[in-house]
Amino acid sequence: MAKVVIKLGDDISxxxxxxxxxxxxxxxxxxxxxxxxDLTEFNSKLRAKQIPPGSIMIGGKNFGCGSSRExxxxxxxxxxxxxxxxxxxxxxxxxxxxxxLRIVVCPDIQASETDEIEITGTEVVNVTTGKxxxxxxxxxxxxxxIDAGGLVAYxxxxxxxxxxx
Amino acid sequence: MGxxxxxxxxxxxxxxxxxxxxxxxEPKVDLAMSHENAALVVNQFLEVYQxxxxxxxIWDPSKVSIIFxxxxxxxxxxxxxxxxxxxxxxxxxxxxxxxxxRGDVGGICHQILPENGYVRPGFVVVGTDSHxxxxxxxxxxxxxxxxxxMASVWALGTSLNVEVPPTIKVNVKGRxxxxxxPKDLIxxxxxxxxxQGANFKVxxxxxxxxxxxxxxxxxxxxxxxxxxxxxAGIVPADKETIRYLREEAGVKGKIEVVLPDRDxxxxxxxxxxxxxxxxxxxxxxxxxxxxxxAALKGTRVHQxxxxxxxxxxxDDLAIAASIMKGKKVxxxxxxxxxxxxxxxxxxxxxxxxxxxxxxxxxxxxxxxCGPCLGIHEGALGDGETALSTTNRNFxxxxxxxxxQVFLCSPAVAAASALKGFITSPRKGAN
Ligand code: SF4
Numbered sequence: 001m002a003k004v005v006i007k008l009g010d011d012i013s014x015x016x017x018x019x020x021x022x023x024x025x026x027x028x029x030x031x032x033x034x035x036x037x038d039l040t041e042f043n044s045k046l047r048a049k050q051i052p053p054g055s056i057m058i059g060g061k062n063f064g065c066g067s068s069r070e071x072x073x074x075x076x077x078x079x080x081x082x083x084x085x086x087x088x089x090x091x092x093x094x095x096x097x098x099x100x101l102r103i104v105v106c107p108d109i110q111a112s113e114t115d116e117i118e119i120t121g122t123e124v125v126n127v128t129t130g131k132x133x134x135x136x137x138x139x140x141x142x143x144x145x146i147d148a149g150g151l152v153a154y155x156x157x158x159x160x161x162x163x164x165x
Numbered sequence: 166m167g168x169x170x171x172x173x174x175x176x177x178x179x180x181x182x183x184x185x186x187x188x189x190x191e192p193k194v195d196l197a198m199s200h201e202n203a204a205l206v207v208n209q210f211l212e213v214y215q216x217x218x219x220x221x222x223i224w225d226p227s228k229v230s231i232i233f234x235x236x237x238x239x240x241x242x243x244x245x246x247x248x249x250x251x252x253x254x255x256x257x258x259x260x261x262x263x264x265x266x267r268g269d270v271g272g273i274c275h276q277i278l279p280e281n282g283y284v285r286p287g288f289v290v291v292g293t294d295s296h297x298x299x300x301x302x303x304x305x306x307x308x309x310x311x312x313x314x315m316a317s318v319w320a321l322g323t324s325l326n327v328e329v330p331p332t333i334k335v336n337v338k339g340r341x342x343x344x345x346x347p348k349d350l351i352x353x354x355x356x357x358x359x360x361q362g363a364n365f366k367v368x369x370x371x372x373x374x375x376x377x378x379x380x381x382x383x384x385x386x387x388x389x390x391x392x393x394x395x396x397a398g399i400v401p402a403d404k405e406t407i408r409y410l411r412e413e414a415g416v417k418g419k420i421e422v423v424l425p426d427r428d429x430x431x432x433x434x435x436x437x438x439x440x441x442x443x444x445x446x447x448x449x450x451x452x453x454x455x456x457x458x459a460a461l462k463g464t465r466v467h468q469x470x471x472x473x474x475x476x477x478x479x480d481d482l483a484i485a486a487s488i489m490k491g492k493k494v495x496x497x498x499x500x501x502x503x504x505x506x507x508x509x510x511x512x513x514x515x516x517x518x519x520x521x522x523x524x525x526x527x528x529x530x531x532x533x534c535g536p537c538l539g540i541h542e543g544a545l546g547d548g549e550t551a552l553s554t555t556n557r558n559f560x561x562x563x564x565x566x567x568x569q570v571f572l573c574s575p576a577v578a579a580a581s582a583l584k585g586f587i588t589s590p591r592k593g594a595n
Contacts, residue, residue, distance in 0.1 A: 011360055011451050013559040020538040021564060024236070024243045026205040026312075038566040062361040062394065066559055067538075068295045070205060070311040090365050090396055091295055095311035141189040141326040154325070155213045155317040162321070163219065 001127060002054045002082065004115045006042055010060035014072040014092065023069060028099075031071045032078025046079050056117045058109065059085030064092025070099065077101040084109050084117070084124055097142045098151035105136040167426030169332040170399045171367040174306040174423055178289045186331040186432070191323045195305075196283055198230045198292035200274050202312055204247040206293060207254050209316035223258050224322035230262035230283060231255055232274040237266045237533045240541030272506025272532040275299040275388060275474035279380070280508055282414035286402035287423040291315065291324055296474055296556065298391045302383035303410070304402030304423060306367075309391065330367045330396045331432035333358075337372040339440035344484070344590040347382035348476060348554070348574035350374075351389040352445035354437065356455025364394030366432065369425065374439055375400055380409035381478045388475050389556050392452040401425060444589055447572035450560040458577055461587045466571070467549040468563075469500045469582040472530075473537045476554035476575050477505030479512050485579035486518035488590055489525045495585030500527035501543050503535040527582070539564025552587060554578050 022034040036043050045051050057076075063085040064072065073095040076083070084104040088096070096103045106124045111117060115128040124133045138146075148154035168176065168183060176184045178192035199206050214221040223229055231251060239245035248266075255263045264270055264277050271277075275296055278284050286304030290297060293315045300307035310324070318324055337350065355362075368390045375383070383400045390398025400406075402422040410416040444458040471477070471485050482504060494500045502522050504510040510532050513519050522529050530536075536543025537555040544564030545551055551563055551570045558570040571587065580590035 013557075015538075015557070015559040015561050016566075019561050019566075020540050023202070023538075023540060024241060024247060026202065026247065027208065038561050062364065065360060065394065066295065066557060068293055068309040068311055069202070070313060073311070087361065087364070089361070089394060091309050091311060094314065098311055098313045139328055141328055145326065151313050151317055151325075152209060152212050155320050156215075156217060158325070159213065159219060159320055160217060 001116050001118050002056050004058055004111050004113050004117060005051050005055040007058040007111070007113050008060060011062045011065055012059055013066035014064060014069050015066055017064065018069060018072040018075050020067070023071065026071065028074035028078065031075040035075035035079060051079060053080035055081055057081050057083045058111050059083055061087050063088045065089040070095050073099050073101050082119070084111070097138070097145055100150040105138065106133050107136060108133050166430060167428035169367065169425050169429045169431065170304065170369055170401050170423055171306050171332055171397060172329055173425070174287055174289060175327065175329050177287065184329045185430070186329050188329045190327050190329060191325055192289045192327060193323055194228065194291055194318050195288035196228055196230060196278070196290045197315060197318050198232065198274055198278060198290065198294070198297065199315055200232050200294060201235045201244070201247060201251070202293050203231045203251045205312040206315045206319065207251065209313045210319050213316055213320050223260070223319045226259045227261045229260045229319065230278065231260055232264040232277050233266050233271070234273045235534045235538065236540050237271070237531070268507045268510070270507060272508065273474045273477065273534060275384070276478065276505035276509070279303060279384065280414055280506060282410055282416035285410065285416070285420055286406060287421050289324070291318055295391050296388050298395060298398045299384050299388040299474060301387040301390070301397050301399040302380055304400065304406055306397055306399065308397045330365055332367040332369050333363055333433045333435065334369050334371060334431040335435045335437065337370065337374040337437045337439060339374055339438040341439050341442065342591070344576040345439070345442055345444055346574060347378060347385040349442055349445040350437070350439055351386040352447050352455050352572065353442060355389065355393045355447070355453050356445070358393050358435070360392060360451050360453040361394040363390065366395055368393070368395045368398045370398065370400045376403060379480065380405060381480050384478070385475055392556060444574060444577045444591070446577070446587065447558055449558050449569040449571065452556070452558060452572065458573070458587065458589045461571065462589070464571070464587040465550060466498060466552040466581055466586060468543065468545060468551040469498060469578050470536050470543065470551060470553035470555060471575050471578050472501070472503030472505065472535060473555040474505060475556040477503060477509065479509050481554065481575040482509070482513045482518045483516070485575045486521040488576060488579040489583065490521050492525055492583050494526040494582045498582060498585040500525070500582045501530055501536055502527050503530040504532050506532050536563060538562065552578055552581050
C-alpha cells in the first residue's frame with residue numbers, strides 16, 4: 001500500500017516534469033534533483049527525501065506529452081515514484097518501459113492526495129474510498145523488455161544472441 | 166487486405182510481405198538521428214556493451230546523423246563539454262552525417278535532414294526528438310524515440326517491438342485564403358481532434374490542398390502531427406517530393422515512392438475544407454486550445470518569435486518580410502527571428518529578408534533551436550506574453566512557467582509584431 005503524494009491534471013508535458021533548461025544534465029544519477037523543478041514545493045519535498053519510495057502520483061489524460069527527453073523519466077525513476085494515469089503519451093510510455101519506471105494505465109482512476117492505494121495485478125484499489133478500478137494491460141510487445149529489466153539489458157541480450165546465431 | 170503507407174514501409178523494413186495495425190515488428194532503421202542528447206545516447210550505448218566481450222561499435226555509422234542545434238553556441242561549460250564528448254565519439258565511430266555548430270552546413274536537425282537529402286520516401290527514420298514526425302513530409306515513416314531506445318538502435322540497427330499503428334486519413338481540399346497556410350491547417354486539425362486525438366496512430370495526409378502544397382508546407386503539418394499525439398505524420402510522396410529531393414536536396418540516386426493501396430484500411434477518415442479557414446492561434450498552455458485570430462485580437466504581446474523547425478524556412482521568412490518591409494516593430498515589443506539552417510539564413514540574406522527584419526528592429530539570431538525551448542536565448546519575463554511560430558506552448562516552454570506562449574503562422578506573427586498586439590495579417594478581416 002502507498003500514499004498518493006501528488007495529483008496532476010491532463011496533458012502534463014515533459015516541460016513540466018523536467019524543464020528544458022536542465023536538459024544539459026543527462027545522467028540518470030543527476031537528473032532526479034530537477035524533477036518537477038517548477039513545482040517548487042513538490043520538488044523541495046522530493047529533494048529533501050520526504051517522499052517515500054513507491055509513492056503514487058496520479059496523472060490525467062495524455063501524461064508525459066511533448067518532448068522525447070528521457071530525463072523526464074529518469075528523474076522520476078530516481079525517486080522511485082509510481083504513476084497512475086488514464087493514459088500516457090507514446091514516447092513517454094515507451095521511455096518508462098525502457099528505463100523501468102513503474103506506470104499503471106487506469107482509464108477510470110479516481111483518487112485524491114493522501115489516499116492510500118493498493119495495486120494488484122489487474123486493479124487499482126483506492127483503500128481510502130473503497131473503490132476499485134480496472135487496469136489496462138501494457139502492450140504485450142513491451143513485456144520482453146520489462147522482463148529483461150529494461151531496454152539496456154534487453155538489447156545486451158539480443159546483441160549476444162545475434163553474435164552466437 | 167490493402168496497406169497504408171506506414172504499413173507498407175514497416176512491412177518492407179521488417180522483411181514481411183504484409184503487416185496490419187497491431188502487429189509487432191522489428192523494422193530495420195534507414196536513418197537514426199540525434200542532437201545534443203546524443204550525450205545521453207552515448208552513455209546508454211556504452212552501458213549496453215558493459216560486461217560483454219563485444220566492442221562498442223555502431224551497427225552502421227553511415228546511417229547515423231548527429232546535429233547540434235538545441236543549445237548552440239553552447240550556453241554553459243556543461244553543454245560545451247557534452248558537445249565535446251559527442252564530437253570525440255563521432256570521430257571515433259566514423260559517424261557520417263554529423264553537423265557541428267557552423268554557419269554554412271549547420272542548423273536545426275529537422276531542417277538539416279531534408280535539405281541534405283538524408284531522408285527518402287519509404288525510409289524508416291528514428292530520432293531522439295519528438296518532432297522527428299517532420300520527415301513524413303517526404304513520404305518516410307519517421308518517429309521520435311528516447312535516448313535509451315536510440316542506444317539500442319545504434320547497437321542492433323533495428324527498432325525493437327514496434328507495434329504497427331493504425332492510420333487516420335485526413336483529406337484536405339480547397340484553396341487557402343491569402344495569408345492562411347499549412348500552419349493554420351495543422352493548428353485547426355489539432356484543435357479539432359485534441360492533443361491526444363492521434364495518440365499511438367499515424368496521420369496520412371491526402372487531397373488536392375496537400376498535393377499542391379510545397380515540401381516546406383508539408384514539413385509544417387508533419388512536424389506538428391505529434392502535437393495531436395501522432396506517432397508519425399505522412400504525406401505520400403509525389404512529383405513535388407521528387408522535385409524537392411532532386412532540385413533542393415541534390416539527391417542523385419534512385420527514389421522509390423511508397424503509396425497506400427487503394428483498399429488500405431484506415432481507422433478513421435477526416436475531411437477538411439480550407440476555403441474558409443482563418444488564421445489560427447493556439448492559446449496557452451496546450452496546443453489544442455485553438456481559436457481563430459479574431460478571438461484574440463488586441464492581446465498584448467511582449468515578444469514575437471519567428472523561426473524553428475516548424476516555421477523557420479525561406480517561404481516563412483519571405484511572407485514575414487513581405488508584411489514587414491519598410492515598417493517597424495512596435496515599441497515595447499521585441500522580435501526575434503531565427504532561420505532554421507545556415508543555408509536558409511544565407512538565402513534569406515541574398516533575398517534581402519534579413520535586412521528587412523533588421524531595419525524593422527527585429528533581432529536575427531543564429532540558426533538553431535534558440536528561444537523555442539527556452540534554454541538559452543529569448544526567455545520570457547514573469548507575466549509576459551509571446552507570440553511564436555514554434556510548435557509548443559506548454560507551461561514553461563519559453564523558459565518561464567509564469568509566462569504565456571501563443572502559437573501562430575509567420576504571417577500572423579509579422580503583422581502582430583508591427584502592432585504590438587495579436588492581429589490578423591488580412592486587411593479588414595480582423
Ligand atoms: S526548433 Fe524547437 S521544436 Fe524544433 S527541434 Fe528545436 S527545440 Fe525542438
